[in-house]
Amino acid sequence: HVVGVSSQGGGLLEAAAGYLFHRAGCANPFRISRMLVLAAWRGLPLLDEMHVDGEPYGFSIPEVALAMQRWISSGCAERDEANKCVRYLCARPDLTDVERSILDGVYEEVKDLPDVELNRRVIRDPRYRELIGR
Numbered sequence: 001h002v003v004g005v006s007s008q009g010g011g012l013l014e015a016a017a018g019y020l021f022h023r024a025g026c027a028n029p030f031r032i033s034r035m036l037v038l039a040a041w042r043g044l045p046l047l048d049e050m051h052v053d054g055e056p057y058g059f060s061i062p063e064v065a066l067a068m069q070r071w072i073s074s075g076c077a078e079r080d081e082a083n084k085c086v087r088y089l090c091a092r093p094d095l096t097d098v099e100r101s102i103l104d105g106v107y108e109e110v111k112d113l114p115d116v117e118l119n120r121r122v123i124r125d126p127r128y129r130e131l132i133g134r
Contacts, residue, residue, distance in 0.1 A: 013049035014067045015095055016103055021068075021077065021088035023107050028085050029068060033061040034118045038106045041127055044099060047134075054132030058119055 016039060020032050037059075040046040053060050068086055071077035076090035095103070110118050122128060 011049055012044070012099070013046050013061075013063055015093040016044065016046060016099065017064050017067050018071070018076075018088055018090075018093040019095055019100070019103055020107060021071075021086060022090075022092045023103070024085075024111070026080050026083055026085035026087045029060070029064045030115060031118060033059070033064050034122050035103070035106050035110060036061060036064070037122050037131065038110065039102050041125070042102050042106065044102045047131075052131050052134070054128075056123070058123060059132060 013036070016036060017032050020035050021027050024031070036046055036050065037052070040050070050061050050063055053062060068077060071088065071090070072079065072086070077086050077088050079085075080087055110121065113121070
């Protein structure tokens with residue numbers, strides 16, 4: 001397998017997204033985007049790297065979709081059409097222990113939530129309006 005991205009080389013946002021895709025086994029950008037926002041609110045310094053295209057009911061982070069396309073083009077990820085998700089195939093992205101701890105905490109907390117509930121957890125947070133207003 002090709003070496004994955006690192007927080008030093010490809011940017012923390014891409015490394016964090018890759019880590020969450022790797023952790024999930026197969027995921028979609030919708031779920032990963034919500035986990036990244038939750039991780040940012042817990043102290044992972046992602047907000048300067050992410051552009052949130054948001055509405056009151058939901059949002060997207062274009063950088064996640066762009067990173068996913070790069071991974072697919074380079075062989076680091078593949079689409080699983082049957083399960084409507086993307087599998088991250090490269091080595092787990094290199095993150096610090098603190099970065100991994102924050103991402104692991106968010107992942108464990110929300111991994112079993114349905115998409116609707118995961119989305120609600122973010123958009124009902126008082127910080128959401130500030131996030132989409134940036």
